[in-house]
Amino acid sequence: MALIVQKYGGTSVATPEKVIEAARQILAAQADGHQVVAVVSAMGGTTDRLLHLASSVSDQPDPAQLDALLSTGEAVSAALLSMALNRHGAASRSFSGAEAGILTDDRHGRATIQQVDPRRLMEDLRRGAIPVVAGFQGEAGVAGPCTTLGRGGSDTTGVALAAALGADHCEIVTDVAGVYTADPRKVTGARRHTTLLYEEMAELAVSGAKVLAADSVDYARTHGVDLKVRSNLTACGPETWVGYRRRCAAMAAGGGSWRPAGLGEVPAIAGVATRTGLVRCVLRRIAADHAVRILRGLAERELEVELRRYGNLGTEDASDLAITLPAESVEEARALLAEADRGARLDEVHWTSNLARLSVVGLGIGQLPGSPLRLLEALRSVGAARTDLLVTSNKLSVLTGESGLAEATQSVHDTFVHEPAVHRLPTPDLWATDHKELGASVPALAAAD
Numbered sequence: 001m002a003l004i005v006q007k008y009g010g011t012s013v014a015t016p017e018k019v020i021e022a023a024r025q026i027l028a029a030q031a032d033g034h035q036v037v038a039v040v041s042a043m044g045g046t047t048d049r050l051l052h053l054a055s056s057v058s059d060q061p062d063p064a065q066l067d068a069l070l071s072t073g074e075a076v077s078a079a080l081l082s083m084a085l086n087r088h089g090a091a092s093r094s095f096s097g098a099e100a101g102i103l104t105d106d107r108h109g110r111a112t113i114q115q116v117d118p119r120r121l122m123e124d125l126r127r128g129a130i131p132v133v134a135g136f137q138g139e140a141g142v143a144g145p146c147t148t149l150g151r152g153g154s155d156t157t158g159v160a161l162a163a164a165l166g167a168d169h170c171e172i173v174t175d176v177a178g179v180y181t182a183d184p185r186k187v188t189g190a191r192r193h194t195t196l197l198y199e200e201m202a203e204l205a206v207s208g209a210k211v212l213a214a215d216s217v218d219y220a221r222t223h224g225v226d227l228k229v230r231s232n233l234t235a236c237g238p239e240t241w242v243g244y245r246r247r248c249a250a251m252a253a254g255g256g257s258w259r260p261a262g263l264g265e266v267p268a269i270a271g272v273a274t275r276t277g278l279v280r281c282v283l284r285r286i287a288a289d290h291a292v293r294i295l296r297g298l299a300e301r302e303l304e305v306e307l308r309r310y311g312n313l314g315t316e317d318a319s320d321l322a323i324t325l326p327a328e329s330v331e332e333a334r335a336l337l338a339e340a341d342r343g344a345r346l347d348e349v350h351w352t353s354n355l356a357r358l359s360v361v362g363l364g365i366g367q368l369p370g371s372p373l374r375l376l377e378a379l380r381s382v383g384a385a386r387t388d389l390l391v392t393s394n395k396l397s398v399l400t401g402e403s404g405l406a407e408a409t410q411s412v413h414d415t416f417v418h419e420p421a422v423h424r425l426p427t428p429d430l431w432a433t434d435h436k437e438l439g440a441s442v443p444a445l446a447a448a449d
């Protein structure tokens, strides 16, 4: 019937029992007449253990060797899953990313998929076999060295294979039943979405909702791959669909009429997400050429840095510069500042660590008057620190302290998610004709699970 790519995350292959359960679900899909390509992550905790192992041998491991090491985690789970499938009589073999035809650029540790040649997988599918692909990895050009795609990269492997194989959709199998309005393990009352648009999911993912890796959502959007996020406990339970086509279908089934949010109406909230482990660096009164040198240096090193503020607070020739970066990048950033500082005065540098960014995502939320104020109020009501408010059309975000983050997130979720939602959808070309015919509105949120 359909060709489906099923990606099993680290939590879904964490133990031999879970590997066997994954095999059972794959076989059930095959028995239903579907062709399945499985993609697996390393068994839960393995990648962190391998990183730790590397650091106990070298404080600066060669990036290519680090990739060679990290890719073994996925190789283990792929081989185990194939064995479990074989044991139940299914033809199956495991593939490394390279064997599966995944070609990347050569940026070790954060490679980008450039091309996928799925012919070997297709041969196996034609023979009725079930290919199991090690996620998170590829090769830098044909017969090039092994590369890895960055944390959470197996999601991108699944989506890229689904696109290359022309699969019906890509299933992301994980330890929750879909995408919620906040991490359901941390926020009481988080509600599962039945459908989400790529744009909503992409903002949630970059804001820290780790249920899907941000790169995989971008890949899915550009290649038109529908994503189904579901629990590893059952293939028939609740789920969340991410993509235009599925939202259209859900709208058709929902009845009612769709309309964009009017001026002053509350847009639908996709969710609240947090990122921890951030550090803020403020440089006071630095000269413009110096600021440019620093920003250029950060960009050249490809450090993940957010420019939070750059502005002149009164004096003509000097401004304040505020940046936020993940704690892992601080050492490199400090070295860069010291280098850029040669000959300049940099005595007023302030570092603040243990920060978190708390974001509220919703299409059009930034254009709604008063919504930034409500975010600040929600934080104030629980005594949470708040600084560097950022407002974009689809997101409000603020820096706060890591301590008290749970309470702050709950308060912001209570404030925004329990308000009545009106659906505000972009009209990509794909929809231009469809939505008029469908003329339906969908409750974006299922009843709380």
Ligand SMILES: Nc1ncnc2c1ncn2[C@@H]1O[C@H](COP(=O)(O)OP(=O)(O)O)[C@@H](O)[C@H]1O
Residues within 6 Å of the ligand: 008, 009, 010, 011, 012, 041, 173, 174, 175, 176, 178, 179, 180, 181, 182, 183, 184, 185, 208, 209, 210, 211, 212, 271
């Ligand atoms: N908005 C959200 N919806 C669902 N899960 C979320 C959300 N935000 C964070 N999560 C977390 O993401 C986790 C799943 O991601 P991850 O641990 O990377 O799983 P996997 O091992 O399957 O890749 C969930 O257990 C949940 O705690």
Ligand SMILES: N[C@@H](CC(=O)OP(=O)(O)O)C(=O)O
Residues within 6 Å of the ligand: 008, 009, 010, 011, 041, 042, 047, 048, 073, 135, 136, 150, 151, 152, 153, 154, 155
């Ligand atoms: N093993 C990699 C790749 C991955 O995607 O893992 P998971 O699916 O468990 O998030 C990581 O830990 O980042």
